[in-house]
Amino acid sequence: MNASLKPESLVRPADTERRARIDLAACHRLAARFGLSEGIDNHMTMLVPGYRDRFYLAPFGLHWSEIKAGDFMEVDFTGRRVAGAGPIEDTALYIHLPVHRLAPNARCVLHTHMPHATALGMLENPRLEMAVQSALGFHDDIAYDDHYNGLALAYAEGERMAAVLGEKSVLMLCNHGVLVTGANLPEAFERLYFLERAAQAQILALSTGRPLRKIPDAMVRATVEQFRTGSTVAGRERPELHFEALKRLLDRSEPDYAS
Numbered sequence: 001m002n003a004s005l006k007p008e009s010l011v012r013p014a015d016t017e018r019r020a021r022i023d024l025a026a027c028h029r030l031a032a033r034f035g036l037s038e039g040i041d042n043h044m045t046m047l048v049p050g051y052r053d054r055f056y057l058a059p060f061g062l063h064w065s066e067i068k069a070g071d072f073m074e075v076d077f078t079g080r081r082v083a084g085a086g087p088i089e090d091t092a093l094y095i096h097l098p099v100h101r102l103a104p105n106a107r108c109v110l111h112t113h114m115p116h117a118t119a120l121g122m123l124e125n126p127r128l129e130m131a132v133q134s135a136l137g138f139h140d141d142i143a144y145d146d147h148y149n150g151l152a153l154a155y156a157e158g159e160r161m162a163a164v165l166g167e168k169s170v171l172m173l174c175n176h177g178v179l180v181t182g183a184n185l186p187e188a189f190e191r192l193y194f195l196e197r198a199a200q201a202q203i204l205a206l207s208t209g210r211p212l213r214k215i216p217d218a219m220v221r222a223t224v225e226q227f228r229t230g231s232t233v234a235g236r237e238r239p240e241l242h243f244e245a246l247k248r249l250l251d252r253s254e255p256d257y258a259s
């Protein structure tokens, strides 16, 4: 085959893939460290660099605290394992594959049952209220799936979730957990982390039994604009700086994540 005719997907820059695997392993380790994981369940996946139709997935059975960069399998959009070894758990296919395929901003799909965001989704009104600064970053960017539909055991369920998610980056799966998408892992992990923090603040405030003091709409909009214009520091994206700091934490205490 003439090299010039190779589709983009056949160009495999090893260093880019290596970095992607290290970052995805870091996401698992950090989620475990921050109490965002549950047993050996849930999945964090990302499209393989250079591809639009295959994603990295950790073999089922590993605890997130032990996942390494070299562990990830590659799964294509037919659900077939095309690289690596290990079991593929059903909901990884039935939730993550359709969301990667259908959601426009879903190079990364992080699904967790993290405690405070999940607790929020158990309430009669599950909305993340604009009552704390950390919630404002999610203004108008959360879709709510109000119809719990049992375990995701068919592609149709993930397709339904992708449709509810629409153009937003976060899907609150009521009575279940959350799905956070992103164009890259630093962005997706930052969203996951701060969603849990904002939900934690709301749950704590509600636990007093006193009403929430909501931020007026005009101030919400003005602050959202401040977030937008202040998204970089010295030319670097805030999520990148955050993720690098978090990886240094892993480098000091559990450097095997990158192996």
Ligand SMILES: [Zn+2]
Pocket: 042, 111, 112, 113, 176, 177
């Ligand atoms: Zn789940």
